Amino acid sequence: MSSDLEQLTQSARFWPTGLWLAVTTLLVGFFAWLLFGAEDKSWLLIGESSHGHYQIELSCESCHTSPFGGKEVLQKACEQCHAEALNEAHDSHPKKKFTDPRNADRLEALDARYCVACHQEHQNEYTDAMGVTLPGDFCVDCHKDIAKERPSHQGMAFDTCASAGCHNYHDNRALYEDFLVTHATETSFAGKQPRRNALERYLEKQTLHSTRTAPLGAADASAPADALQNAPTVEAWANSAHALSGINCGACHTNDSNPMAPDRADDTRHAGWQNTPDITGCRNCHENQWQGFTQGHHGMRLDARLAGNKNKPASPLQVADARLPMNPDAGHQSLTCNSCHDPHEPDLKKAATEACLGCHADKHSQNFNRSPHGQLWQQALVDTRDIESAVSCATCHMPRLLGEQGAIHVEHNQSSTLRPNEKMIRPVCMNCHSLSESIDALADPLLIERNFDRQPAGHILSIEMALKRAAPAK
Ligand code: HEC
Ligand code: HEC
Ligand code: HEC
Numbered sequence: 001m002s003s004d005l006e007q008l009t010q011s012a013r014f015w016p017t018g019l020w021l022a023v024t025t026l027l028v029g030f031f032a033w034l035l036f037g038a039e040d041k042s043w044l045l046i047g048e049s050s051h052g053h054y055q056i057e058l059s060c061e062s063c064h065t066s067p068f069g070g071k072e073v074l075q076k077a078c079e080q081c082h083a084e085a086l087n088e089a090h091d092s093h094p095k096k097k098f099t100d101p102r103n104a105d106r107l108e109a110l111d112a113r114y115c116v117a118c119h120q121e122h123q124n125e126y127t128d129a130m131g132v133t134l135p136g137d138f139c140v141d142c143h144k145d146i147a148k149e150r151p152s153h154q155g156m157a158f159d160t161c162a163s164a165g166c167h168n169y170h171d172n173r174a175l176y177e178d179f180l181v182t183h184a185t186e187t188s189f190a191g192k193q194p195r196r197n198a199l200e201r202y203l204e205k206q207t208l209h210s211t212r213t214a215p216l217g218a219a220d221a222s223a224p225a226d227a228l229q230n231a232p233t234v235e236a237w238a239n240s241a242h243a244l245s246g247i248n249c250g251a252c253h254t255n256d257s258n259p260m261a262p263d264r265a266d267d268t269r270h271a272g273w274q275n276t277p278d279i280t281g282c283r284n285c286h287e288n289q290w291q292g293f294t295q296g297h298h299g300m301r302l303d304a305r306l307a308g309n310k311n312k313p314a315s316p317l318q319v320a321d322a323r324l325p326m327n328p329d330a331g332h333q334s335l336t337c338n339s340c341h342d343p344h345e346p347d348l349k350k351a352a353t354e355a356c357l358g359c360h361a362d363k364h365s366q367n368f369n370r371s372p373h374g375q376l377w378q379q380a381l382v383d384t385r386d387i388e389s390a391v392s393c394a395t396c397h398m399p400r401l402l403g404e405q406g407a408i409h410v411e412h413n414q415s416s417t418l419r420p421n422e423k424m425i426r427p428v429c430m431n432c433h434s435l436s437e438s439i440d441a442l443a444d445p446l447l448i449e450r451n452f453d454r455q456p457a458g459h460i461l462s463i464e465m466a467l468k469r470a471a472p473a474k
């Protein structure tokens with residue numbers, strides 16, 4: 001603030017005030033027009049956008065919601081999209097920690113009240129993993145006395161605090177001392193039945209089925225005659241969870257305000273028949289999956305939080321626009337619910353691995369089928385193994401979560417367990433492995449690239465350190 005004032009008075013000294021004001025107004029106006037008025041904004045981008053945001057980079061108003069207000073405006077935008085997830089992760093360094101006057105002195109080195117102190121934008125060449133634009137040893141700014149408080153930290157370099165298996169800045173749910181101590185002595189469950197019965201309960205739970213009583217068969221299909229001539233489609237639908245739950249063709253193919261209303265053979269709703277309906281219809285019945293999908297990398301361009309923007313991305317992500325290596329055959333595809341689910345014949349096993357490998361072609365993905373997890377999955381596909389004790393791509397990237405009131409749903413935001421990768425430990429690995437094994441495996445980047453085909457190369461001492469501190473030697 002004071003520097004703005006200083007600049008203002010300095011400039012005013014050399015410029016006639018009137019002219020200065022006019023020029024400033026023009027400049028601000030021009031900038032506002034650029035951000036909010038201009039049609040094609042690609043030439044305005046002042047630098048390559050980060051991995052997390054490149055898909056929405058041309059929707060400038062997502063972040064610059066107003067041309068005025070500076071930092072606070074950006075802060076609000078970041079919070080609008082990220083605050084909920086950070087809260088759920090019990091963020092170890094929330095803003096309120098730094099608005100607390102007792103910690104005010106810490107802000108001199110780094111104003112951690114603002115996201116942009118650590119996450120700038122439009123300079124991908126200087127941006128590290130997870131959008132971080134700070135040197136790796138920045139923890140020193142506030143924790144330089146840590147070795148005094150914790151002799152175990154003597155001699156540790158500050159660029160190792162946030163290395164895998166030790167600490168994260170925001171999400172430490174799998175790394176808190178209490179958690180490490182509680183799970184210190186657990187042994188591996190790999191090879192045995194998964195521990196948590198959430199998986200089994202998922203299978204029992206048929207929440208939506210119960211809303212419709214009468215399953216439908218091919219003869220019940222209700223659609224205009226030319227659509228019904230498509231025998232394979234009708235047949236596929238008749239065997240699907242949709243037909244079994246009484247969901248007829250019109251539920252997806254017409255703009256129906258009450259999609260669960262009974263569908264009759266003499267249905268007048270065929271009037272609004274659309275031959276290739278878009279996936280917004282899926283949302284009528286699958287809100288939860290829609291929410292997850294639109295908050296991760298796959299569906300973020302369809303996120304409702306962009307809805308107020310004139311320049312919100314109009315189309316789903318095209319595979320050809322990806323930055324990660326993709327299967328060239330998939331280049332023409334775009335990402336919708338149908339990328340993984342055939343709308344007439346949704347098959348959850350196909351969706352969990354085969355669909356993914358239709359697009360993803362990085363080394364990690366390509367190594368999956370050869371890995372022990374991949375082998376378990378092959379066995380499960382030919383029914384020689386219980387599917388719940390096997391591991392698919394979706395087991396790790398789209399885990400089944402226990403929600404409120406015991407309901408289980410599939411997390412459709414495939415970024416939610418991705419980074420930092422310790423996020424995967426609690427909802428995924430610990431169903432089958434010990435905490436210690438999981439930490440070690442996820443701290444080994446080469447092992448991740450190989451898709452977990454052997455023992456981890458090293459061992460992280462976090463658990464031992466936590467145990468020692470909890471029960472100091474006498
Ligand atoms: C994902 C959020 C996001 C999007 C989308 C975005 N920006 Fe930014 N922009 C930022 C952040 C963060 C900064 C850095 C602010 C800082 O360093 O204090 C920034 C800085 C800028 C700056 C430098 C001036 C300033 O305010 O600091 C300009 C100019 C700018 N952006 C233009 C654009 C334009 C034009 C678009 C659309 C083509 C766009 N931005 C899209 C987040 C975004
Ligand atoms: C319109 C919604 C939206 C806004 C506004 C937004 N983000 Fe994001 N951001 C996303 C999505 C979606 C992702 C990708 C999914 C994920 O990683 O959670 C993402 C990813 C990220 C990542 C992780 C990148 C990675 O590679 O793992 C960081 C860090 C981040 N955002 C910080 C910010 C900051 C700081 C701001 C404000 C300047 C901001 N975001 C504004 C939606 C948004
Ligand atoms: C003092 C630096 C700092 C500040 C301030 C900061 N972050 Fe981060 N952020 C990091 C670091 C470091 C990481 C890398 C992962 C980790 O250590 O937690 C990260 C990772 C992330 C991620 C991806 C990983 C995850 O846990 O979801 C998101 C999203 C994110 N930050 C959003 C934000 C938002 C939004 C704000 C502001 C409310 C913010 N950050 C403020 C340092 C910071």
Ligand code: HEC
Nearest residue numbers: 092093097103106110112138139141142161162167168169
């Ligand atoms: C801008 C100042 C600041 C920075 C930068 C910072 N911290 Fe902190 N950190 C704090 C404050 C304040 C607390 C709470 C008081 C305390 O424990 O000292 C805290 C607490 C912690 C705790 C205890 C968490 C808890 O919930 O009990 C850990 C662990 C931690 N920080 C690790 C880190 C790591 C790792 C980094 C770098 C990635 C980092 N901090 C960067 C200010 C900061």
Ligand code: HEC
Nearest residue numbers: 221223227228230233234237242248249252275276277343
């Ligand atoms: C769960 C939602 C859903 C149900 C139920 C459904 N469809 Fe579809 N159908 C779609 C979607 C979505 C598309 C568009 C696919 C695309 O764009 O590739 C589609 C495409 C079609 C097409 C054109 C493309 C093709 O596959 O030949 C026909 C014809 C069709 N459906 C007929 C039917 C008939 C007949 C029924 C009932 C027996 C039915 N559909 C039930 C969602 C559904």
Ligand code: HEC
Nearest residue numbers: 206207208209241245251259260281282285337341343346
């Ligand atoms: C009129 C409501 C309705 C609409 C619209 C709808 N679904 Fe469904 N869907 C259901 C019901 C009911 C089930 C059965 C749920 C269950 O098994 O508990 C279901 C099940 C599913 C399943 C799980 C299949 C299985 O084998 O268990 C998938 C995947 C699915 N739907 C995808 C879609 C997609 C993609 C669309 C949009 C093209 C869509 N649905 C549109 C109601 C709907």
Ligand code: HEC
Nearest residue numbers: 297319322323324333339351352355356359393394397414
């Ligand atoms: C139609 C193609 C397609 C299908 C099918 C598909 N993906 Fe993706 N996936 C993408 C694209 C494109 C991206 C964005 C990549 C980028 O931004 O460079 C992506 C992003 C991701 C990311 C985030 C990567 C990152 O670094 O942020 C993960 C994880 C992921 N997909 C896993 C999966 C899994 C698991 C499946 C199957 C359940 C799957 N995908 C199915 C195309 C696909």
Ligand code: HEC
Nearest residue numbers: 282286289290293336337339340348351352394400409410
């Ligand atoms: C990247 C691939 C992918 C995309 C895109 C995708 N799904 Fe799924 N979906 C899956 C996988 C994999 C499962 C099953 C996971 C399992 O069995 O554990 C699943 C399960 C489901 C289920 C049944 C389980 C549940 O959550 O209750 C429904 C319903 C569903 N998806 C609907 C949708 C809808 C609607 C969309 C679009 C908004 C969508 N899916 C987009 C991969 C995907």
Ligand code: HEC
Nearest residue numbers: 356357360362364365368373391392393396418419421448
């Ligand atoms: C045992 C758990 C596990 C399985 C199984 C798994 N992944 Fe991953 N995946 C991870 C972890 C951990 C990461 C790395 C996250 C990080 O640290 O950046 C990752 C990263 C990724 C990325 C981002 C790669 C990049 O370079 O940014 C994609 C895409 C991905 N996985 C897709 C898949 C697909 C597709 C499959 C199945 C063929 C699969 N994964 C199987 C755990 C798994």
Ligand code: HEC
Nearest residue numbers: 190191372389390424428429431432438441452453454455
């Ligand atoms: C559904 C259960 C299950 C889940 C979930 C699971 N695994 Fe596994 N994992 C196994 C089984 C079973 C094996 C094979 C064990 C064997 O051959 O001794 C295995 C093997 C491994 C191996 C190879 C060990 C070796 O000696 O070759 C690693 C590493 C591994 N898992 C890491 C992970 C990580 C990290 C996660 C979480 C991201 C995870 N797993 C999630 C069941 C699971």
